[in-house]
Amino acid sequence: MQNIINLLTRAIFMSTPLILGALGEVIAERTGMMMCAVEGIFLTGAWAGFAGCYLSGNMAVGFLAALICGMLVAMLYGFCTIYLTQHQIVMGTAVAILMTGFCTFFYRVVFGIPTSPLKIETLPVLKIPGLCRIPVIGQVLFSQNIITYITWLIVPVVFYVIYKTAAGLTIRSCGENPEAVEVAGINVRRIRFLAVMVGGCFGGVAGAYYSLCNVGMYNSEIISGRGWIAFGICFLGNWNPVGALLFGILFGISEAVGIYIKAVGGSGIPSELFSALPYMLVIVLTALRKQFNVPAKLGATYVKED
Amino acid sequence: MSNRRTFTDLLLWTVLAFVLGLVVCFSFLPLMGINPFTAAATMFGGVFADVYTMGNILVKMTPLILTGLAFAFTFKANLYNIGAQGQFYVGCTCAVSVSLALGGRMPGWIVMILAMLASVAGGAVIGFLIGYLKAKFNANEFLVSMMSTYVITYIMQLLLRTVLQESKHEYIKTNKLDKSVWLPKILPGTSVTLGIVISLAAAVIVWFILYKTTLGFRIRVTGQNMDAARLSGINPKKEFMTAFAISGAIAGLAGFVEVNGLQHMLLTGLDSDVGSYGIGIAIMASAHPIGVIFSSLLFGILQVGGTVLSHSTDAPASIIDLMLGFVMLFVLISFYFRRKVELARMKKKTAGEE
Numbered sequence: 001m002q003n004i005i006n007l008l009t010r011a012i013f014m015s016t017p018l019i020l021g022a023l024g025e026v027i028a029e030r031t032g033m034m035m036c037a038v039e040g041i042f043l044t045g046a047w048a049g050f051a052g053c054y055l056s057g058n059m060a061v062g063f064l065a066a067l068i069c070g071m072l073v074a075m076l077y078g079f080c081t082i083y084l085t086q087h088q089i090v091m092g093t094a095v096a097i098l099m100t101g102f103c104t105f106f107y108r109v110v111f112g113i114p115t116s117p118l119k120i121e122t123l124p125v126l127k128i129p130g131l132c133r134i135p136v137i138g139q140v141l142f143s144q145n146i147i148t149y150i151t152w153l154i155v156p157v158v159f160y161v162i163y164k165t166a167a168g169l170t171i172r173s174c175g176e177n178p179e180a181v182e183v184a185g186i187n188v189r190r191i192r193f194l195a196v197m198v199g200g201c202f203g204g205v206a207g208a209y210y211s212l213c214n215v216g217m218y219n220s221e222i223i224s225g226r227g228w229i230a231f232g233i234c235f236l237g238n239w240n241p242v243g244a245l246l247f248g249i250l251f252g253i254s255e256a257v258g259i260y261i262k263a264v265g266g267s268g269i270p271s272e273l274f275s276a277l278p279y280m281l282v283i284v285l286t287a288l289r290k291q292f293n294v295p296a297k298l299g300a301t302y303v304k305e306d
Numbered sequence: 307m308s309n310r311r312t313f314t315d316l317l318l319w320t321v322l323a324f325v326l327g328l329v330v331c332f333s334f335l336p337l338m339g340i341n342p343f344t345a346a347a348t349m350f351g352g353v354f355a356d357v358y359t360m361g362n363i364l365v366k367m368t369p370l371i372l373t374g375l376a377f378a379f380t381f382k383a384n385l386y387n388i389g390a391q392g393q394f395y396v397g398c399t400c401a402v403s404v405s406l407a408l409g410g411r412m413p414g415w416i417v418m419i420l421a422m423l424a425s426v427a428g429g430a431v432i433g434f435l436i437g438y439l440k441a442k443f444n445a446n447e448f449l450v451s452m453m454s455t456y457v458i459t460y461i462m463q464l465l466l467r468t469v470l471q472e473s474k475h476e477y478i479k480t481n482k483l484d485k486s487v488w489l490p491k492i493l494p495g496t497s498v499t500l501g502i503v504i505s506l507a508a509a510v511i512v513w514f515i516l517y518k519t520t521l522g523f524r525i526r527v528t529g530q531n532m533d534a535a536r537l538s539g540i541n542p543k544k545e546f547m548t549a550f551a552i553s554g555a556i557a558g559l560a561g562f563v564e565v566n567g568l569q570h571m572l573l574t575g576l577d578s579d580v581g582s583y584g585i586g587i588a589i590m591a592s593a594h595p596i597g598v599i600f601s602s603l604l605f606g607i608l609q610v611g612g613t614v615l616s617h618s619t620d621a622p623a624s625i626i627d628l629m630l631g632f633v634m635l636f637v638l639i640s641f642y643f644r645r646k647v648e649l650a651r652m653k654k655k656t657a658g659e660e
Contacts, residue, residue, distance in 0.1 A: 080635070084642040089386050089448060093585045094638060098631025104624035109337045225456045232449050270468070276460035279453040286450060287443040 007260050008140045008253075015252025016148040017042075017209035021230030022237060022244035023151075023158050024202025029239055030162060031195040032175035032297040036092020037077035039227035040099035041200055043220075045070045045207025047103035050218035051110055054120055062212050063147075063205055070204015071197050073099060078196035082189050085301045104220050122216040123147065145213055147205070158241040171195060175295030178302045188302050206230065225279065232282040238293045254278045315644055320590065323640040324604065327633035334628070340619050352614035353607060359614065361496025365568060367599075367606040369394070369577060371505040372560035373584025374602055375512050376553045378593040382516055383549040384529035385440070389451030390557040391581025392458035393432050397425035397561020399462055402470065402480050402572040405487045405565070414486030421487065422504075422562045429558015430551045432458070437550030441543035447550070455581065463574050470572065479573035489567040501567035506599065508556060513595035515552070525549050557581075579627075586634045605630065 021038060028035045035041075048069035053062025077095050080086045111118060123145045131142040162168040170191060173181045178188045210226070211218045229251055237243025258274035332342035353359055373390045380387040387393075404421040411417075436454060439445040463478065472481045489499040516522035528535045528545040535542055560580065565572055587605055591597030612626030 076635075080638060084639055086638045086641060087589070089388070090585065090589045091638060093388075093582050094631060094634040097579075097582055097586065097627055098635055101624050101627025101629070101631050105334065105622060105628050108622045108624065109334075225453075228449075228452050228456075232453065235446060235449060270464050272460040272464035272467070276457045279456040279460075282453045283439070283445075283450050283457070287439045287445045 003260075005136055005139055007256050009143065010259060011249065011253040011256035012140060012144060012148065013252070014214075014255040014259075015248045016144075016151050016213075017206035018226065018230050018233055018251050019155070019245055019248030020147075020151050020209070021203050021206040021227060022233040022248055023154060023241055024199035024206070025231055025234035026237070026239055026241055026244055027158065027162070027171070027202075028192075028195045028199035029234060029298055030171050030175050030295055031192045032178065032295055032300060032302065033078070033081065033192050033196050033199075034088045034092075034299045035074070035077070035196065035199050035203070035231070036089050037073060037095040038092070038199075038203055038231050039223060039225070040092070040095040041070045041073050041077075041203035042207035042210075042223045042227035042230070043096075043103055044073045044099050045204035046211040046222045047107065047207075047218055048204065049208025050118075050120070050211040051107075053212055054118060055110070059123055059212060063208055066204040066208030066212075067201045068204070070202075070207065071200040074196050074200020074203065075193075077200075078193045081301070082192050082196070085303060088299055088301075100220060103218075107218065117217050117219075120212070120216045123213040147209055147213060152245075155241050155245045162241065172295070174302075175297055178297055182304065189304070192302070203227070203230075229278055229282065232286070235292070236282070236285050236289070239295060240293075251278050251281065254281055312648070315648065316592075319640040319644045320637060323636035324633055327636040328629060330636075331625070331629045331632045335621060335625075338620055338622075340621055345615060345619060345621065348618050349611040349615045352618060353611045357493075357495045358497075359610060361493055361498045362610045362613075363603065363606040364493075364496070364498045364502050365606075366609045367602045368499075368501040368505050368567065369560040369564045369580050370583055370587055370602040370605055371509055371598055372556050372563065373580050374587035374591065374598040375509060375584075375595055376557035376560070377585045378588040378591065378595060378598055379512060379516070379525075379553045379556060380549050381588060381593040382522075382529050383525045383545060384532075385437075385546060385549060386448040387433065387436070387451050387550060387553045387557075388448055388585065389432070389436065389454045389458075389581070390553070390560075390584050391578070392451075392455035393429040393554040393557035394561045394564075394577070394580055395455075395458050395462045396428040396432050396554075397558030398565050398572050398576065399465060399470075399561070400424035400428035400558065401562040401565045402483070405483045406470070406480060409484030409487040414484075414488075417487045418489065418566060421566060422559065425558045425562035425565075426555045427558070429561070430555035433554015433557070434547055434551040436554070437547035440550070441546045447546075462572075466572065466574055472571075477573070480571045483566065483570045487566060488570055489563070497568065499563075499567040501563035504559070504563055508559060509595045509599050512556065516595060521548070557584075583630065586630065590634070590637050604633075608633065 025035050025038060045066040049062040049066035052065030053059055073095060077091060081088050081091050125143055126146050128142040132138045162171060170181060170186055174188050174191045181188050207223060210222050233244055233247045233251060237247045254277045258277055261274045262271045332346060335342045335345050373394060376390040377387055401421040401424060404424045405417060408417045432454060436447055436451050439450050440447040466478045470480045472479055489501050491499050524540050525545050528540060528542045532542050564577060583605055587598055587601045590601035608629050609626055612629055615621045615625055616623045
């Protein structure tokens with residue numbers, strides 16, 4: 001029983017950055033922008049978060065640095081895809097290659113070649129008084145770190161903004177019928193650019209979660225496809241914040257099971273298969289789903305007639 | 307005339323983007339206490355200093371041409387095969403398995419042909435599966451191909467750790483291949499093998515398929531206008547599967563030329579960038595198969611140049627990714643301006659005719 005509780009706690013812990021990244025992706029994709037730079041943004045966030053925290057000794061500075069750097073990368077991506085009308089998937093690859101080089105290069109610039117890997121304390125657990133004493137749920141849900149709680153709070157906020165406000169209507173319309181939005185006197189490109197910026201902030205913090213909360217150090221393999229999983233979660237969650245939350249938890253569980261099996265060992269099943277589990281899950285789930293509520297203009301560059 | 311003009315434009319803009327990308331990248335070097343001008347001189351001096359290093363450009367190009375072609379081929383069908391890396395690994399695994407099992411027991415060239423066929427078939431199967439999911443279940447091919455890379459990487463690691471592991475069971479890699487199954491070297495004094503010939507031939511064949519056969523025509527029509535394709539009796543779903551299978555086969559072939567040509571064994575994390583570089587290469591060439599050769603050349607020069615730089619100065623090896631990233635970025639930006647200049651010129655021309 002205790003094992004299962006630990007497993008679930010770990011699952012919730014691992015789901016946070018995926019949910020956060022997927023939420024950013026939802027906001028951007030609702031306006032018709034595929035955030036293919038997400039892997040590069042995650043990596044930048046992980047790097048900036050680590051560097052900010054290590055140099056200042058303050059977690060908050062680390063997360064702030066990650067947020068800003070994630071936003072900057074998203075702005076570069078947004079500028080090239082929206083204003084210079086370049087292809088989104090291709091641009092995403094370019095950003096990923098660039099940021100891989102950039103982060104490794106600047107890790108070297110800032111830290112030189114350390115004799116032993118630089119480590120920091122990971123973000124501590126924040127037990128919510130009272131609630132954390134509830135059996136099972138208390139440990140699983142209310143003994144997490146602060147970023148996890150904030151992420152849960154963001155889910156209804158994003159949901160409310162997208163479905164219940166005028167701004168949300170504009171966001172969704174940009175993805176469904178940009179011409180109509182333009183006729184209504186709203187600048188489609190600006191909306192898309194802003195949405196990508198917000199998505200970048202989310203992605204940056206999500207990336208920093210891996211370096212600051214999960215391992216307490218930085219290396220270039222720290223993300224290894226998690227950005228793309230967040231991208232997939234946005235698809236599977238039907239571009240809905242609640243869907244992102246549910247699928248985020250599902251992938252958190254699959255990651256936690258992999259970690260657990262590797263730690264326990266002796267199951268007879270090779271650990272590599274468990275590492276591959278989340279990725280296989282994306283493939284199977286995308287294939288199984290019949291109906292997707294894809295924003296009509298997702299991935300299509302909006303060219304303003306003049 | 308207009309064709310030649312477009313070509314000159316493309317060349318000029320790409321060179322400009324290339325230079326700008328390098329300038330921006332090198333402007334970071336003073337942070338490491340390296341003079342960017344000496345670095346540039348070291349890099350280009352080093353790359354063209356001797357035949358061996360120049361040969362290395364061709365060596366680096368060999369798999370890149372193929373992964374570039376793999377992306378370009380599906381791109382023509384308006385599909386995205388982001389999973390060339392995975393198909394490359396499948397090709398590697400197939401080639402190394404066949405070569406290890408049969409190497410030394412049969413004439414080398416027969417084994418090599420079998421290994422080549424195996425790697426092509428392996429890549430094609432993975433490509434076909436992705437195309438099948440796209441055609442039958444309307445799965446997002448971009449997402450599926452991206453994820454397949456990670457799954458394949460882990461499975462390859464598993465195989466390397468178990469059945470394929472070297473006899474001493476120390477490292478996660480295979481035994482060295484028998485010398486009889488190494489692709490023969492073709493240029494004395496370099497490591498250039500027959501692999502580059504295979505890659506170049508593949509580029510020509512892909513060009514032929516795309517532009518001179520009905521299969522290629524069907525694929526291109528599907529990519530340009532799916533409704534028009536359907537109305538003229540083309541089944542887009544069938545073309546998805548064909549395009550993906552061929553794309554996967556090309557990426558698988560890259561595994562063969564890399565394993566039997568250069569590495570002579572398989573180890574984890576081998577050429578982990580070859581897939582994403584392929585995407586950049588295909589885009590720089592506007593997905594034209596012959597153009598892919600030249601943009602691979604560019605990537606090859608940068609890779610070898612970066613290696614020279616990191617060996618002879620304090621610059622880290624990550625300078626390679628930084629250079630490639632900035633060059634790709636500026637090339638993409640140049641596409642926008644080239645198009646703009648072209649449109650302006652067309653406008654002027656029509657205005658003049660009136």
